[in-house]
Amino acid sequence: MASAPAPRDSRTPDAEVWRSLTVSPTKSELFTEDLYFRECWSDAVDVLGAPHGAAAGTADGGPAPWADGARAAADALAPLGLLSFKCDGMAARRAERTLRYLADQGFSVLASAPIRHNRHSMRELWRYNWHVYTTDRLALMTLMHSVTDSLLLIVRDERPEPAVPGSVRLADLKGSADPEARGPEHLRTVLDPPNKIINFVHVADEPADLVREIGIFLDRPRRRALLAEVRKADARAATRRAAAEVARLQDRIPASDFDLEAALKRIEPLTTPDALGRLHHAASGGTRLSWDELGTLLDPADPAVDVWDFVRIATEVLDADRPASADLLPPSSATEWRTATAR
Template identity: 35%
Template sequence: MTDDTLRTLLTALTPSKEKVDAYLADTYVLETVDQAQALGIDVERFSHEHSLLLLKPDAIVARAVDPTLEWLAANEFQVVDARRVVVDRHVARALWYFAWNIASPERRRLADLLVGISDVLVLVVRGPVGELPTPVRLAEAKGATDPRKRRPGDLRYLLGRHNYLLNLVHSPDDPADVLRELAIYFDEHTRADVFARALEGRGRSGDAAALGRELYDVTLARSFERSDAAARLRDELGSAAAESPEHSDDAALLDVAWASGRDLDPWSLIVLGSYVLPMRTGSGSQTLRPVGATDWLEARP
C-alpha cells in the first residue's frame, strides 16, 4: 500500500490529522492493514463496525466481567470474540505510546505493577453503525478516565471503582486505533483467527464469561479501599513504617515502602498509589489528543 493510499484510508478512520500523520509509519497499524487486505477484508468497514474492549487486571480483581457483558448487551454491543492475553510493561507502553510521555514516573511504576497482577481479557465487539462508528460509540459510552466526569449509564460508572488509574476498562478511541490495537494484543496467526470469528458475527459472550472465570480462579478478589491498602502496607513494613515523622501520611508511607526495597504486596502499593501519587507530569509534553464523538461528527462531510 502506498503512503497516499494509506493516508486516504486513515483519513476515513480518524478525524485527527495528527493521528493520520503518526500512524502512517506505525508498525502496528501497518501490520493489521497489510494482513487484513491480504485476507480480502474491507479494512474501513471492519474497523467501523468493530471495536475492542480491554478488561484490565483491576477489572479481574474487581470481578467485573459479568457486569461488563451485561452492559454490552444492554447497549447493543455484541461480543464476537474473546481472548485471554498475557500483558507486560511493553504492552502498556505500546497501547498508550502517544500519551505515555505525559504520564508521571509514579504512574508508570504503578502501571508496571498492575500488569503483573493478572492476565487480561480482550473482547472483540460489534455494534450497529449509525452516526458514530462502533469504536467511537463504545469509547463515549464506557465513560471518562476522570471519575468526576463519569455519568450514570457509563460502563465505568456502573462498575463503581471511581478511581483515575484503576478505571478497569480501556477501548480504542476510533477506527484507526482499532487497527493499531489489534496488532498490539495479537500476533499474526491469532489476528487471522480474530478476523474470522468477528466476521462470522456469532455471539460469544459465553466464551468471554468462561474466560473470566478462568482468570478469577488464579486472581484474588481484593479491596479497592485506600484505608485497607495503607493498613496492609503498615503491617508488612512493621517498625519501618514509623521511620518517617509523617508515617501516618499515606504519601510518606509509600516513600518508606519504595525505599525499603522489600517485596511488599503489589496490590496495596497500586491502590494506595492510585489515590495519593501524581498521574501526570507538568512538562507540557505534546501527545495525541483523544478523539471524541464531537470530533467525529464535526469532521464528517
C-alpha cells in the same frame, strides 16, 4: 492481464479509507509509519477484505484487488469496538458487570482473546498518553498492568449511527478516568473505580486505534485468528466463549476489594509502626513518597504483601503526574465524527 498484488509494505490506506478510520490528520500521518498499525492493517485487509465466499486470508478464490479489499476492511471495521480488561479490572471482578453493560448499550461480542501486557506492550499501547506520568507512576504502571493475564474483546455496535463508528460510540460511553468528568451513564461510573489510576478497562478510541492495538496485543497468527472470528460474526458463540474465559481467569486470579483502609489494615503486621504511620500520612494528603521510599516501607516483592493492596496504597501516596501537554493524540468524539461526515 491482471495486475500483480500490491506488495504488503505498500498497503497503506488511501485518503478515502483514512477518512473512515480517523478524523485526525495527525493520527493518519503517524500511523502510516507505525509498525503495529501497518502489520495489522495488512492482516485486516487480507481477512476482513477478502471477497465474500472466499476463505479469509487465503488464496482460495484469489485475493481481492488491494483497493477493494481495503475499503471492504474499513467497512467491516466501522461497527466494531475494542475493549480490554486491565489486570485490576479482573482482580476487582468487573468483567461480568462490563459484559452486562455492553449488552445493555447495544454491543454484541464478536471475538475475544487472552492477553498479557509486558513493560514494552503497555508503553506502546499508551505511547501518546503516558508522557504525562512521573517516572514513579511509570514504575507503578509496569507493576499493575503486568500482574496477571487478562482479556481482549472485539464487539459490534448493534445500534449504529451511520456517521459514528462503533469504537467511537463505545469510547464516548466509557467515560473519563476523572470521576468529576463523567456521568451516571458512563461505563466507568457503573464499574465504580476507587480513583482515576485504578479504572479497570481500556477502550480503543477510533477504528485506526482498534487496528493498531490488535497489532500490539497479538502476534500475527493470533490476530489473524481473531479477525477470522470477527468475520464469522457468530455473536452468540463468541459471547459464550468470552464468558467462559472470564470465569477461567477469575478462577486463577485472586479477588481484591481495592479498599484503601482495608489495605492499610491488612499490611499492618507486615511493616513497622513508623512505616505504617508514614503511609497513612501520605495517603491522607501529606507529603508524597517516591517509588523507592515506598519500597522501603512496603516491599511489593514480599510474598506476604498482596500486590493489589500495594497498588491501592501506591495510587494514593505517589506523585502521579508531571507538568506536560495534554494527550499527544487526543481522543475523538461522536460530535467530531458527525462534523467531519457533514463536511
